[in-house]
Amino acid sequence: MISGKRYCGEGMSVDEAKARQSRELIKQIHWNNGASYLGDFLPILKWIDPRGIKKTSAELGKRVDTFIRGLVDEHRRRKGDRKLADSVISHLLRLQESEPENYSHLMIKGLVIIKGWLYPLIQSQQQPIASVMPGLLENSKIGFVF
Template sequence: MENTFLYGVLLPVLSLVILYFFITREPKNLPPSPPSLPIIGHLHHLKLPLNRTLLSLSTKYGPIMTLWFGVRRFVVVSSLPLAEECFTKNDIVLANRPKLYIGKHLGYNYTTLSSAPYGDHWRNLRKIATIEVLSSHRLNLLSHVRRDEIRRLMLRLARGRFQSHHRVELKTLFSELTFNIMMRMIAGKRYYGEGLTIDEAEAREARKLIKQIVGSGGISYVGDFLPILKLVDYNGVKKRVVELKEKIDAFIQGLINEHRRKKGDPELADSMISHLLHLQESQPEDYSDFMIKGLVFRPFD
C-alpha cells in the first residue's frame, strides 16, 4: 500500500521533470549534437580518455557541437580558427564561468579572479593582479626566490651522486620546487625539502592542505548537473568541500595575521601578502582581508 502511494507521487513528479527538461533545454540555432537521453543528456557519451571521446564526437558532428551534461549546456570547439574567434571577437560574451558548487565555496562565493563573473569586480581584481601581484616589477623583485629554489634543487641532485644510469623521479622534485617558489613568493615560507624556515609540524599540515587544494580541481558535484540530487549529499562531496573551504580560509587568514604581527620581518618583507597588507593601510576599501585571501588563493586555481 505504501509502495503504491509512493509510486503514485513519484511518477507524476518525474514525468513533469522530464517534460520541463525537454521543453526548456532546446534553444534555437545551436550547433549539432549527438543523440541524448532524458535527464542525463549526453553524460552517457563521456568515456575516458575524455580527449579521445571528444575527438571522436567532433569527427562525426563537426568542429563545433552542443553537449548537455544534465541540465547544463556545453559547446565544444575543436577547431583552431573557431577557438581563436572565441578568445578574440567573442571573448567578453564567453568570459563568464558556470556557477558550480565548488566555485561557490572554494571561490569565496564567486568573488575570486577565476570564478567571478565578468564585470566591475572582476575588472578590478584583474587590474590589481596585473599591476600589484603579477607585474614584471613584482616578479623581478622576487626573482631571487626562483634562483634560490633552483639552486637548492640542483644541489640536492648533486649530493645524490647519481650514476650515469641511475633513474631519478623528477615529478615529485619539480612539484616541490613549484610549490616552494609559489609559497615563498606569496608568504615568504618554504614547506618542502631541506632548509625549512618553519616548524616541521606546520610544514606537514600545510603540505597536506596544499595536496587537498590541488586535488579539489578534480572534484565534481553531480548536483550541478542533475539538480534533483541536491536533495542528498551524494558521496559526501558537499561536506568535503565545505570542510576544505574552512581549512583554506583558516590557513590563509593565519598567514595574513602572521604577516600583520611580524611587520618588518625581513623574511616576509617581499612577500605578496606583505605588499598587499601595505596597500591595505592606504586603501582599506580596496584591499580587505577578504579580497587578499581571494588573490592569494588564485595560484592554486
C-alpha cells in the same frame, strides 16, 4: 614568494606540522578540483549528496580560510621583519594601509589563494587541455566564440 616561507624541500623555514598541514591542504584542493558533483547532472541528487562533495568542500574552505588568515595575521604581527618584507602578503598589507577601500582582508585572502594555490594548479593542468583543444576545435560541429 607568497608568504616568504618555504614549506617543503631544502631550507624549510616552518616546523614539520605546519608543512604537513599545507601539503595536505594542497592535496585536498587538487583532489576537489577534479571531483565531479553528481547533483550537477541529476538535480534530485542535490538533496542527497551521495559522495559528500558539498560537505567536504565546505570543510576544506574553512580549513583553507583558517590557514590563510593565520599567514596574514602573522605578517601583521611581524610587520618589521626583514625575512617577510618582500613577500606578496607584506606588499598587499602595505597596499591595504594606503588604500583600505580597495584592499580589504577578504581581497587579500582571495589574492593569496589565487596566486599561491589555484594558479599553480591551473598551470599544471593547462598542458593536457592545450593538447586536446585543437582536436576538439577541428572536429567539433559546435561553434566556439572566443
